[in-house]
Amino acid sequence: MARVTRKIRLRKGTRRTVGITLLLSLGLLWVLWKSPADRSVNQLNSAQPSPSDIDALTQIFTTKGHSEFQEKKGALRAAVAASLAGNNPSSESIAVYLFPDLLPSSDLEREVALEAWYPLQKRIESAPNSESSRKDFEDMRAQIWIYENPDHQYPTLSDTAEAVVKLYDRMSERKP
Amino acid sequence: MFVRKPGKFWTWGALSLSAFLSAVVCFFGWQHYKQRIQTHPMPADAFFTEDFPDHEAFRLELAQLRLQARLTPENEKQVLESVEKTAELLGVPQPVLWCLLFQESRLNHMEGYGSGGAVGLGQFSKFSFYEINHQLTKFTPANLVALEAVLGRDVRPISSTALKSTNQSSYFYIPTAVVASASYLNNRYLHLNKLLRKQNHHPNDRLMWLLATLAYNKGTRSILSFIKTVEREKGPKAVEAALTDVHSLSELVMNRKLVSQSFTRIWPRNLAKTYANEWIIHFQNTTQCALHPKAKASAVAKKGENS
Numbered sequence: 431m432a433r434v435t436r437k438i439r440l441r442k443g444t445r446r447t448v449g450i451t452l453l454l455s456l457g458l459l460w461v462l463w464k465s466p467a468d469r470s471v472n473q474l475n476s477a478q479p480s481p482s483d484i485d486a487l488t489q490i491f492t493t494k495g496h497s498e499f500q501e502k503k504g505a506l507r508a509a510v511a512a513s514l515a516g517n518n519p520s521s522e523s524i525a526v527y528l529f530p531d532l533l534p535s536s537d538l539e540r541e542v543a544l545e546a547w548y549p550l551q552k553r554i555e556s557a558p559n560s561e562s563s564r565k566d567f568e569d570m571r572a573q574i575w576i577y578e579n580p581d582h583q584y585p586t587l588s589d590t591a592e593a594v595v596k597l598y599d600r601m602s603e604r605k606p
Numbered sequence: 607m608f609v610r611k612p613g614k615f616w617t618w619g620a621l622s623l624s625a626f627l628s629a630v631v632c633f634f635g636w637q638h639y640k641q642r643i644q645t646h647p648m649p650a651d652a653f654f655t656e657d658f659p660d661h662e663a664f665r666l667e668l669a670q671l672r673l674q675a676r677l678t679p680e681n682e683k684q685v686l687e688s689v690e691k692t693a694e695l696l697g698v699p700q701p702v703l704w705c706l707l708f709q710e711s712r713l714n715h716m717e718g719y720g721s722g723g724a725v726g727l728g729q730f731s732k733f734s735f736y737e738i739n740h741q742l743t744k745f746t747p748a749n750l751v752a753l754e755a756v757l758g759r760d761v762r763p764i765s766s767t768a769l770k771s772t773n774q775s776s777y778f779y780i781p782t783a784v785v786a787s788a789s790y791l792n793n794r795y796l797h798l799n800k801l802l803r804k805q806n807h808h809p810n811d812r813l814m815w816l817l818a819t820l821a822y823n824k825g826t827r828s829i830l831s832f833i834k835t836v837e838r839e840k841g842p843k844a845v846e847a848a849l850t851d852v853h854s855l856s857e858l859v860m861n862r863k864l865v866s867q868s869f870t871r872i873w874p875r876n877l878a879k880t881y882a883n884e885w886i887i888h889f890q891n892t893t894q895c896a897l898h899p900k901a902k903a904s905a906v907a908k909k910g911e912n913s
Binding site for chain 2: 523568577578583585
């Protein structure tokens with residue numbers, strides 16, 4: 431007598447559920463894999479400067495004060511300078527908004543930054559949390575938004591620009 | 607006895623008839639287009655049309671807006687008069703300014719009121735107001751001169767909070783919106799010109815107005831990133847050609863891959879693609895609306911020669 435084998439057939443609804451669950455799991459795995467690793471406040475990724483390095487500077491200014499901030503900013507500057515030669519867009523953006531003097535003289539954005547927000551940033555850093563720093567921050571923020579925002583309906587800034595605005599917002603906050 | 611299948615006969619007959627009709631339509635369309643160019647001779651220095659919008663879709667839309675009373679004759683007249691006066695004072699080509707406003711708001715001076723987002727004729731946002739109110743003369747004192755000439759006095763601060771559309775400090779007052787938007791556009795134009803000339807480029811002024819409208823809509827950074835990408839991918843000669851020849855500029859600006867590439871240096875990939883699509887549509891609409899038919903035709907003809 432022929433052996434009867436019976437295929438196990440899942441119902442259509444069950445097949446769909448299993449499929450969706452598998453897809454969601456893969457998606458979750460991918461998201462977790464892509465998430466940036468936590469950075470300690472004192473670490474800077476010298477290989478690939480990124481907007482999170484600017485966020486780290488904001489935290490350093492808030493928790494450790496101005497001189498430590500200047501030291502870490504110097505370290506970020508060196509990392510960006512080293513990375514710029516490799517045509518790295520993230521480093522280029524950081525240079526535009528924080529270190530425009532590192533950009534080559536042929537770079538069109540260098541001139542924009544040196545004239546627009548760079549002098550205001552220098553002034554804020556020389557007198558943080560002062561009344562004048564707040565006015566300078568308002569000017570700086572407006573210039574960055576006007577320069578970069580690509581959408582009138584849903585205004586937005588790039589991660590780098592947003593991180594820089596947050597940094598100088600913190601540096602120009604009026605303390606009671 | 608040979609019997610032809612009726613199916614094949616009718617299929618070939620239909621195809622032949624379609625081809626014939628298409629050829630007839632194309633022929634008459636081409637004749638109409640040639641006649642239109644001949645009845646709108648382009649003076650030697652004309653680049654922008656006097657008969658704006660020179661864009662079939664915009665003309666249809668305009669007709670619909672009038673029909674549906676979404677654009678009243680009084681408002682349309684006030685927009686046009688303000689555009690004429692402001693354009694003359696600032697040196698902005700009238701078609702560029704009008705087409706920009708049409709593109710941004712379909713000439714609805716109350717567009718976006720109460721939305722919390724961009725508002726009015728020129729779709730001003732919070733920082734657009736900041737520039738007009740605090741940095742109006744950053745690139746030229748002519749902006750303030752124009753404001754005072756059009757409105758009779760310096761009406762700043764201009765804002766979107768005053769609803770009364772006859773209040774001169776309200777962006778919903780048509781002449782105020784036109785002169786403020788024109789000043790903002792003028793600043794983009796002057797800024798781009800200054801940056802490019804400082805790098806020893808010699809951009810064509812008329813093309814700079816087209817780029818200024820893109821900067822108005824997408825930010826100056828989008829233009830500079832685009833130029834840098836063109837230089838990187840195609841060399842400095844391609845940049846020079848784009849800044850001096852409308853055909854070269856059109857080809858590059860509407861190169862979706864190139865534009866996406868330039869935006870990906872700033873934005874995440876999906877956003878970069880969205881902005882690239884919007885940029886191309888904006889450029890197409892502005893050039894179709896504002897350029898003289900012969901200027902448009904010569905760009906197309908050149909493309910045909912090179913293909």
